[in-house]
Amino acid sequence: MQRTLAMHMKNNGTKNSFFQSLLDRKTFTLTYELVPGRGAGGKKIDRLLEFAHRANKDGRITALSITDNAGGHPSLAPVAIGSEIQRIGLEPLIHFSLKDKNRNQIESHLFLYQRKRFHNLLILGGDFPKATYYGQAKPVYDLDSIQTIQLIERMKAGHYRHVHGNNPHALPFSFQCGCVVSPFKMTEAEQVWQYAKLLKKIRAGATFIITQVGYDLKKYEELVRFLSDHKVRIPVLANVFIPSPAVAKFMAQGGVPGILLPPALADLMQSEKKEDRLLRAAGMAAGLRKLGFAGIHLGGNGLDFDDVALVLDQAEELYKKDAIAPAGIDFPIAHGWSLYRPKGKQHNRLHPGTRPGARPLHHLVHRLLFSGTNPLSISFAAFCRLCDRHTISRRLLIFAERIIKEILFNCRMCGDCTLPESTYLCPQSGCPKKLVNGPCGGSNGGRCEVFPDRRCFYVRVYLRLDQKTTLEDLAGAPILPPKDWSLEHSSSWINYFQGRDHTTPKAD
Numbered sequence: 462m463q464r465t466l467a468m469h470m471k472n473n474g475t476k477n478s479f480f481q482s483l484l485d486r487k488t489f490t491l492t493y494e495l496v497p498g499r500g501a502g503g504k505k506i507d508r509l510l511e512f513a514h515r516a517n518k519d520g521r522i523t524a525l526s527i528t529d530n531a532g533g534h535p536s537l538a539p540v541a542i543g544s545e546i547q548r549i550g551l552e553p554l555i556h557f558s559l560k561d562k563n564r565n566q567i568e569s570h571l572f573l574y575q576r577k578r579f580h581n582l583l584i585l586g587g588d589f590p591k592a593t594y595y596g597q598a599k600p601v602y603d604l605d606s607i608q609t610i611q612l613i614e615r616m617k618a619g620h621y622r623h624v625h626g627n628n629p630h631a632l633p634f635s636f637q638c639g640c641v642v643s644p645f646k647m648t649e650a651e652q653v654w655q656y657a658k659l660l661k662k663i664r665a666g667a668t669f670i671i672t673q674v675g676y677d678l679k680k681y682e683e684l685v686r687f688l689s690d691h692k693v694r695i696p697v698l699a700n701v702f703i704p705s706p707a708v709a710k711f712m713a714q715g716g717v718p719g720i721l722l723p724p725a726l727a728d729l730m731q732s733e734k735k736e737d738r739l740l741r742a743a744g745m746a747a748g749l750r751k752l753g754f755a756g757i758h759l760g761g762n763g764l765d766f767d768d769v770a771l772v773l774d775q776a777e778e779l780y781k782k783d784a785i786a787p788a789g790i791d792f793p794i795a796h797g798w799s800l801y802r803p804k805g806k807q808h809n810r811l812h813p814g815t816r817p818g819a820r821p822l823h824h825l826v827h828r829l830l831f832s833g834t835n836p837l838s839i840s841f842a843a844f845c846r847l848c849d850r851h852t853i854s855r856r857l858l859i860f861a862e863r864i865i866k867e868i869l870f871n872c873r874m875c876g877d878c879t880l881p882e883s884t885y886l887c888p889q890s891g892c893p894k895k896l897v898n899g900p901c902g903g904s905n906g907g908r909c910e911v912f913p914d915r916r917c918f919y920v921r922v923y924l925r926l927d928q929k930t931t932l933e934d935l936a937g938a939p940i941l942p943p944k945d946w947s948l949e950h951s952s953s954w955i956n957y958f959q960g961r962d963h964t965t966p967k968a969d
């Protein structure tokens with residue numbers, strides 16, 4: 462898992478100050494998150510640009526990140542503010558959210574960002590789209606974050622699409638892909654999945670990490686230890702968010718998917734002055750620097766550059782004086798689950814597979830029909846291939862598959878069945894984001910971000926796993942490719958035996 466980060470800089474034709482700063486172990490990298498709202502201009506945009514001018518003059522912040530339809534709401538596309546920030550002289554870090562983009566739009570945006578000479582993308586699934594024009598927007602999630610990072614890496618390596626051009630002045634296609642992890646999950650299943658998926662994202666090509674927002678220092682420490690144990694050397698930025706009292710209350714009530722702000726902290730913030738919140742953030746920044754994070758990803762609402770400058774001044778002073786008081790900055794998650802035991806080097810024991818349900822039976826039937834080695838499977842394969850030769854027999858088989866799998870698995874007939882990879886639970890009907898490579902970060906207390914009355918699909922998967930499954934098994938599982946939408950409503954049985962589904966590797 463050890464990464465040679467210098468390799469990632471090799472093809473980079475232009476200077477990427479943000480990533481160079483991350484690679485320089487002596488530098489503590491600072492970024493700040495800008496959130497463009499609805500509309501192309503106005504006071505909010507003026508304030509963002511004013512912030513960028515001040516930050517550039519100040520010189521401590523290396524990159525400004527720009528959110529992409531944050532919170533599932535439509536807003537000014539990040540390319541607009543990103544270009545202006547670049548002109549001002551700062552490095553933009555573009556959030557690349559997948560909730561609103563299909564794979565064509567993803568490529569199209571990559572070409573746009575290539576043309577704009579952006580270097581850094583933060584790849585994330587994004588919050589489920591909210592109701593807007595005529596109601597709920599269609600959630601896309603055509604590729605997940607792992608598949609998108611993989612696509613970018615293949616394009617960089619020249620294995621897919623011609624992106625470097627023939628002339629000596631070709632535009633660089635040298636994006637550094639960041640990814641997100643939450644060490645702040647409450648349940649074992651969610652936390653184990655977060656770490657396993659992080660390792661998969663790194664395997665796909667992520668070169669830096671930004672954490673979810675959190676206020677539990679022990680969990681930050683756990684992440685550092687987990688990465689060290691797994692010999693992950695890529696830089697990690699800790700996310701320090703300074704909410705207004707109203708936003709803190711909203712977050713504490715679970716209003717922002719995936720963020721756990723302890724109610725005690727939200728209550729405290731109601732009676733505090735702004736300066737108290739800024740000083741707490743400074744203490745956190747200094748404390749996290751001591752823990753070994755490569756930098757801080759700062760954010761907040763209702764802040765101007767003077768506020769952020771105060772945080773940076775104070776953080777530097779506290780760090781230099783080694784005067785960090787954990788009491789005022791550490792707000793543990795109540796009943797949170799930890800990967801490590803409080804003392805000693807051991808992991809806590811994992812408990813996957815406590816509710817296996819019908820998985821063992823489904824697994825047995827699957828092996829009998831699809832292994833391709835026993836007589837029943839050989840006959841079933843021949844039967845499916847025969848049915849595929851004629852329209853009527855193919856339709857009859859599709860009808861039979863639809864009835865059987867609708868009853869057993871709530872099947873949506875996607876045509877490329879991944880049931881065996883998800884303990885015989887269907888991600889197409891079970892996960893609102895239809896994720897096939899692990900969960901998003903939006904769950905809360907084991908509950909789904911989109912349907913809080915339901916268990917997160919991947920928590921259910923975890924409870925059905927073989928009991929011997931380890932975190933490393935989950936992380937090392939093959940990365941499933943994007944779905945081929947031409948298979949929709951066809952027979953996954955035929956597609957499997959005819960080599961049309963994901964089990965048969967495709968050429969680019």
Ligand code: SF4
Nearest residue numbers: 872873875878879887
């Ligand atoms: S064919 Fe697709 S929709 Fe049907 S059970 Fe399998 S994964 Fe789910």
